[in-house]
Amino acid sequence: MEIAIHFTPEAIVVPPLDLPSREIGAAVEFLGIVRELENGEALGGLHYEAYEPMARKVMARHFEELAGLHPCAAVLFIHRTGWVPVGEASMFLRVLASHRKEALAFMDGAIDRLKQDVPVWKRIR
Amino acid sequence: MEIAIHFTPEAIVVPPLDLPSREIGAAVEFLGIVRELENGEALGGLHYEAYEPMARKVMARHFEELAGLHPCAAVLFIHRTGWVPVGEASMFLRVLASHRKEALAFMDGAIDRLKQDVPVWKRIR
Numbered sequence: 001m002e003i004a005i006h007f008t009p010e011a012i013v014v015p016p017l018d019l020p021s022r023e024i025g026a027a028v029e030f031l032g033i034v035r036e037l038e039n040g041e042a043l044g045g046l047h048y049e050a051y052e053p054m055a056r057k058v059m060a061r062h063f064e065e066l067a068g069l070h071p072c073a074a075v076l077f078i079h080r081t082g083w084v085p086v087g088e089a090s091m092f093l094r095v096l097a098s099h100r101k102e103a104l105a106f107m108d109g110a111i112d113r114l115k116q117d118v119p120v121w122k123r124i125r
Numbered sequence: 126m127e128i129a130i131h132f133t134p135e136a137i138v139v140p141p142l143d144l145p146s147r148e149i150g151a152a153v154e155f156l157g158i159v160r161e162l163e164n165g166e167a168l169g170g171l172h173y174e175a176y177e178p179m180a181r182k183v184m185a186r187h188f189e190e191l192a193g194l195h196p197c198a199a200v201l202f203i204h205r206t207g208w209v210p211v212g213e214a215s216m217f218l219r220v221l222a223s224h225r226k227e228a229l230a231f232m233d234g235a236i237d238r239l240k241q242d243v244p245v246w247k248r249i250r
Contacts, residue, residue: 034150104232
């Protein structure tokens with residue numbers, strides 16, 4: 001499986017879709033967007049910090065494990081760091097697979113795992 | 126829930142993301158792409174036909190029902206008709222929701238239902 005993991009302090013720009021083979025039947029993309037209300041409090045945005053070397057390593061391991069469960073051809077993960085205003089994306093995930101069920105299951109698992117033990121933190125101020 | 130359903134004989138162009146509120150936390154997108162191999166046979170593409178008035182009606186009903194199960198803010202569905210070459214998208218689905226789990230469940234359900242009883246057909250030649 002092709003794995004790409006990026007961190008950027010800039011606004012996330014979704015890269016053009018580039019299919020690695022003629023056997024890709026499903027491209028699933030997720031943008032995680034900062035919402036205004038967090039626990040009933042109106043925010044202007046969130047601040048994200050990542051311990052990048054470790055975050056890359058942990059995410060890559062999760063992706064490899066998930067590919068064993070839900071075979072997919074490629075995953076692209078981009079996480080923004082620093083201040084992210086409400087309405088802008090803090091993360092982007094693209095999964096390419098032959099079949100849609102695998103791509104959706106991979107994506108769901110990847111986001112669950114991101115929240116578990118990957119050293120990326122958010123704070124309100 | 127905002128529902129938009131389009132059929133087009135042209136290549137699908139993914140519309141810019143337009144958030145209907147500051148409470149959207151997840152944008153999930155799916156492109157269904159024509160694969161080269163179908164039951165072991167190498168194809169150049171697939172031909173899609175839709176009975177559009179009925180397909181719109183049935184899809185809209187499915188979307189309303191799914192929104193009752195998995196609350197989402199908006200869904201945009203685009204299906205291409207006519208000849209779709211291998212490597213190009215036959216359909217696009219975008220779901221916006223406050224939370225990712227609802228958006229993914231809505232999307233999975235919507236694609237299942239599309240295959241059930243929506244009058245859109247594909248043929249090899």
